[in-house]
Amino acid sequence: MGRVSGQTDMEGSLAEVGLSIRARRLQLDISQEMLAHLANIDRSHMGRIERGERNVTLLNLLKISRALSCRPSELLQAAGL
């Protein structure tokens, strides 16, 4: 069974999800500010999520994915998770 491979690896996953959110946002050609507005998430918090600096919660991931017209599972898959 694959076990937890350490905190650094896990935090790398946050960065990957942030990149996946950013890629989808750029695909839709909307600004980070607009995404924050659509998802009803504080703009600076949205920036930190995209940079992988915050441990995003499932509810925020749902809000972001709805604002990006995609499924949260798709955002994770795009991040290799």
Added chain:
Amino acid sequence: MGRVSGQTDMEGSLAEVGLSIRARRLQLDISQEMLAHLANIDRSHMGRIERGERNVTLLNLLKISRALSCRPSELLQAAGL
């Protein structure tokens, strides 16, 4: 574009993810206590996540999915997300 459909709906998603974690755990025939141990998550917190009473974070979802030998995107997909 699909917009946020309200907080109740979103919280229902937490319950769906909890059920999806529980289903995978039962498939592997391990107790909730063992899952909490494998994922290094407090036992009572693990219970609340399974019951959809906590807004699980991405890092905890990663820890749980690794303990369950599956991908976090699979847990979300099984929850219809």
